[in-house]
Amino acid sequence: MPVYNLKVNGQSHTVEVDQDTPLLWVLRDHLDMVGTKFGCGIGQCGACTIHLDGSATRSCLLQVSMVKNMEITTIEGLSEDASHPVQQAWKEVDVPQCGYCQAGQMMSAVAFIKQNKNPNKIEIRNAMSGNICRCAAYNRIEKAVEVAASKMS
Amino acid sequence: MKKNISPSFSRRSFIKTSALVGGGMLIGFNLFQACKPETVPPVDISQLNFNDFNAFIKIADNGMVTIFSPNPEIGQGVKTSMPMLIAEELDVSWNNVIVAQGALDTKNFTRQVAGGSQSLRQGWEPLRQTGATARQMLINAAANKWGVSASECKTENGVIINSNGDKLGYGEVVKEAVTLPIPEKIVLKNPKEFKIIGKDIPNVDIDKIITGKSLYGMDYKEEMMLYASVLRPPAFGKKLIDFDDTSVKAISGVKDVVKFGDKIAVLAKDTWTAMKGKKALKANWTSDSKLENTEDHDKILINLLNGQEFNTLRADGDVKKAFAEADQVIERIYESPFLPHNCMEPMNFFADVTAEKVRLVGPIQTPAGTARRVAQLLGRDPDSVSVEMTRMGGGFGRRLYGDFALEAAEISSIAKAPVKVVYSREDDMSAGIYRPAIKYKISAAIKEGEITGYHLKEASINSNMYGLIPNFFPAGAIKNYQVDVASYQSEITTGAWRAPYTNFLSFAEQSFFDELAELIEVDCIQLRLDLLQKVKGTTDEKIQYSPERLENVIKVAVDKSGWKNTKEGVYQGFSAYYCHNTHVAEVADVIVEDDMPVVKKITCVVDCGIVVNPLGAKNQIEGGIIDGVGHAMYGDFSFTDGEPQDKNFDTYRLIRINETPIVETHFIESNIAPTGLGEPTLPPAGAAVANAIKASKGIRLYKQPFIKHIKAKELLG
Ligand code: FES
Ligand code: FES
Numbered sequence: 058m059p060v061y062n063l064k065v066n067g068q069s070h071t072v073e074v075d076q077d078t079p080l081l082w083v084l085r086d087h088l089d090m091v092g093t094k095f096g097c098g099i100g101q102c103g104a105c106t107i108h109l110d111g112s113a114t115r116s117c118l119l120q121v122s123m124v125k126n127m128e129i130t131t132i133e134g135l136s137e138d139a140s141h142p143v144q145q146a147w148k149e150v151d152v153p154q155c156g157y158c159q160a161g162q163m164m165s166a167v168a169f170i171k172q173n174k175n176p177n178k179i180e181i182r183n184a185m186s187g188n189i190c191r192c193a194a195y196n197r198i199e200k201a202v203e204v205a206a207s208k209m210s
Numbered sequence: 211m212k213k214n215i216s217p218s219f220s221r222r223s224f225i226k227t228s229a230l231v232g233g234g235m236l237i238g239f240n241l242f243q244a245c246k247p248e249t250v251p252p253v254d255i256s257q258l259n260f261n262d263f264n265a266f267i268k269i270a271d272n273g274m275v276t277i278f279s280p281n282p283e284i285g286q287g288v289k290t291s292m293p294m295l296i297a298e299e300l301d302v303s304w305n306n307v308i309v310a311q312g313a314l315d316t317k318n319f320t321r322q323v324a325g326g327s328q329s330l331r332q333g334w335e336p337l338r339q340t341g342a343t344a345r346q347m348l349i350n351a352a353a354n355k356w357g358v359s360a361s362e363c364k365t366e367n368g369v370i371i372n373s374n375g376d377k378l379g380y381g382e383v384v385k386e387a388v389t390l391p392i393p394e395k396i397v398l399k400n401p402k403e404f405k406i407i408g409k410d411i412p413n414v415d416i417d418k419i420i421t422g423k424s425l426y427g428m429d430y431k432e433e434m435m436l437y438a439s440v441l442r443p444p445a446f447g448k449k450l451i452d453f454d455d456t457s458v459k460a461i462s463g464v465k466d467v468v469k470f471g472d473k474i475a476v477l478a479k480d481t482w483t484a485m486k487g488k489k490a491l492k493a494n495w496t497s498d499s500k501l502e503n504t505e506d507h508d509k510i511l512i513n514l515l516n517g518q519e520f521n522t523l524r525a526d527g528d529v530k531k532a533f534a535e536a537d538q539v540i541e542r543i544y545e546s547p548f549l550p551h552n553c554m555e556p557m558n559f560f561a562d563v564t565a566e567k568v569r570l571v572g573p574i575q576t577p578a579g580t581a582r583r584v585a586q587l588l589g590r591d592p593d594s595v596s597v598e599m600t601r602m603g604g605g606f607g608r609r610l611y612g613d614f615a616l617e618a619a620e621i622s623s624i625a626k627a628p629v630k631v632v633y634s635r636e637d638d639m640s641a642g643i644y645r646p647a648i649k650y651k652i653s654a655a656i657k658e659g660e661i662t663g664y665h666l667k668e669a670s671i672n673s674n675m676y677g678l679i680p681n682f683f684p685a686g687a688i689k690n691y692q693v694d695v696a697s698y699q700s701e702i703t704t705g706a707w708r709a710p711y712t713n714f715l716s717f718a719e720q721s722f723f724d725e726l727a728e729l730i731e732v733d734c735i736q737l738r739l740d741l742l743q744k745v746k747g748t749t750d751e752k753i754q755y756s757p758e759r760l761e762n763v764i765k766v767a768v769d770k771s772g773w774k775n776t777k778e779g780v781y782q783g784f785s786a787y788y789c790h791n792t793h794v795a796e797v798a799d800v801i802v803e804d805d806m807p808v809v810k811k812i813t814c815v816v817d818c819g820i821v822v823n824p825l826g827a828k829n830q831i832e833g834g835i836i837d838g839v840g841h842a843m844y845g846d847f848s849f850t851d852g853e854p855q856d857k858n859f860d861t862y863r864l865i866r867i868n869e870t871p872i873v874e875t876h877f878i879e880s881n882i883a884p885t886g887l888g889e890p891t892l893p894p895a896g897a898a899v900a901n902a903i904k905a906s907k908g909i910r911l912y913k914q915p916f917i918k919h920i921k922a923k924e925l926l927g
Contacts (some may be wrong), residue, residue, distance in 0.1 A: 058462060091424045094603075097858055097859050099635070152286040153420075154604075155285030155556045155604040159419055185867045190553055191866050192554070195836055195866075196833070199870075
């Protein structure tokens with residue numbers, strides 16, 4: 058089985074997995090980073106969102122063989138103490154219900170705010186429309202992105 | 211003013227204390243077993259079973275209080291709100307409270323149902339009594355120490371104070387408190403004295419969620435554990451003939467292939483390999499009866515509605531006569547599809563079956579029942595089966611059914627290995643226990659402008675409305691009133707789905723009232739108020755809703771929504787409903803964009819008694835409403851030859867953030883015990899939107915999902 062060197066949250070890891078294994082399952086099953094979630098496996102729900110060299114990507118569709126030498130950031134890499142402005146905003150607004158989708162929501166939000174420091178409501182809605190929240194905590198997600206953007210600008 | 215509670219049972223029999231090694235005291239208590247899905251919401255708090263509910267409070271000698279939450283979290287905020295009730299009566303500062311989940315393998319945490327909307331309602335008195343009992347114990351200990359009477363002492367934020375002004379912290383008296391008898395007489399606070407209840411308290415697990423900690427069943431792992439992906443019959447009604455796993459076994463990392471019943475599990479070193487292995491399985495299937503189709507169901511249910519074979523669940527007056535004597539009769543049929551739950555976290559469960567014991571871990575709402583079923587399945591002593599609950603990535607009713615835990619247990623037992631069964635989204639959507647497809651026929655008899663008769667008929671797959679639902683509004687308001695039900699037995703598995711039955715019934719009835727109002731030329735709000743007027747003072751004990759409270763939410767909603775007073779281009783629809791002991795009114799604001807309705811806002815007025823945690827409550831309300839709007843607009847699920855036609859989110863449409871209305875919530879101030887929140891705001895949402903769509907586009911909707919039927923109607927012109 059091939060061996061891959063991955064750089065996740067600034068740290069190097071070596072894994073031995075099939076080349077077609079999605080990064081999602083490498084993170085969850087092999088690197089014990091379970092913050093990144095499985096929701097659909099086909100790029101439709103956003104629960105598995107991570108950053109690849111800073112841009113939001115669906116890790117369920119990303120084969121491990123394709124991420125060599127790239128900078129991978131997961132929810133665990135935002136901050137361990139919940140101090141990242143997006144985490145802070147999520148806390149202030151008390152967004153989660155079941156919470157399962159929220160890591161993906163936050164990773165989408167971080168990447169989006171980096172590109173758009175002062176988003177309006179429509180831009181927020183469009184940017185976040187790739188992430189499903191089955192509990193429908195959408196009003197709070199929208200609000201939290203707004204709060205986070207103001208913290209980050 | 212304090213409220214005296216005379217114990218209806220000995221407090222000593224359900225509260226026990228122990229001195230902890232290393233200091234502090236532990237209070238263990240039995241409360242109750244929350245309701246099962248099939249049971250009726252209890253009418254009376256005294257009817258609850260107080261034997262099967264267990265939780266603990268630890269008071270450390272530094273005064274810190276740890277409450278071992280009686281309920282695992284499913285997304286309804288009970289892990290935060292239930293401990294708030296204990297802390298309130300214990301009279302400690304929330305900052306000094308830690309909420310923890312039960313430890314591994316504690317049998318004490320295996321015997322509950324993680325309740326739906328009813329948990330808080332049922333916990334309201336007993337949890338507060340538990341807190342108050344603990345407080346009294348500490349007071350008694352301090353009073354003994356001081357040599358004063360306990361009645362001279364009071365408490366404040368974790369400190370006991372006597373009439374001389376002497377103070378002792380809770381932690382300073384725990385040693386003594388443990389040795390004292392459990393007080394039989396306690397007083398509960400008057401709601402006016404509440405310091406924690408009614409405050410915005412953030413979700414106790416927030417930090418773990420936002421930093422991506424392991425919390426959910428999906429995250430659970432153990433050394434040596436194998437991941438299992440299960441191939442199930444591709445259609446309801448199909449059975450396994452045989453299978454070929456040659457190419458599966460060739461995949462490196464696949465450890466075992468296990469057949470059980472009509473299913474085959476592939477066990478592997480990781481989830482991906484197990485899923486790949488499952489895809490490589492070749493299986494042959496057969497069926498001994500005709501496979502089912504949605505089109506056939508539609509015909510069958512309509513035939514049932516038009517037939518004569520019904521169970522009558524409520525009959526007032528003489529409906530037949532009322533219709534015979536009517537000047538005018540209106541009759542409408544409302545139709546809904548099956549719906550999958552689609553919890554964000556797909557079904558999964560861990561099982562380790564060894565010769566000595568059976569260990570199960572995962573997201574489940576019915577641990578006790580599941581343990582029993584697993585014991586039965588494996589022929590084990592129930593005492594050797596333990597179930598540990600994890601946080602749940604949504605439930606909506608799906609995790610009441612332990613089918614996935616039984617699968618895990620069976621596979622582990624055959625493979626003789628610890629196993630975690632993981633559903634893919636496709637598995638989750640096609641091995642569902644769906645909201646059944648339902649149709650309603652509602653008829654009303656009108657004589658001299660009055661509604662003299664009301665006849666509701668339900669035709670549903672597998673089972674019918676239950677409990678007190680036939681007595682919901684407008685029962686009691688119309689003299690001649692009848693509810694009849696019929697069902698068709700299908701191979702397709704169905705069960706509870708957020709606000710069972712009322713999730714669609716409310717749409718049917720609240721749409722019907724609007725049409726009725728048009729027909730008899732009465733304002734649609736007035737029609738509802740007039741009907742409620744007739745229920746006031748009813749002596750019918752089956753009528754649980756309060757006409758006064760329903761009237762009140764309606765009036766406040768008219769006021770708060772700017773009813774009929776909106777900007778140009780904004781159309782409104784009204785709906786009001788009672789279920790899960792909660793009274794709700796909703797107004798939908800709809801605009802038309804590119805010829806399609808867009809729901810911009812829902813104004814919601816809720817009377818759910820005392821609001822324990824407004825921050826969490828609003829989250830539930832917003833979620834329930836958007837869920838209701840989403841499924842009414844988009845939720846569509848059908849079967850062809852027993853096979854679900856949608857299996858993932860590429861074709862199955864769930865509401866997304868850009869389609870979401872802004873929810874504005876208003877609570878009715880109340881001193882009444884809290885009632886359900888997770889479910890009751892969902893049912894009225896569909897009708898509010900449908901009635902607004904009628905106002906905007908002139909299209910009256912009778913079927914869900916709206917999006918499909920609006921398009922169909924427009925094509926027909
Ligand atoms: S799991 Fe990757 S998008 Fe759904
Ligand atoms: S919080 Fe439950 S899916 Fe988003």
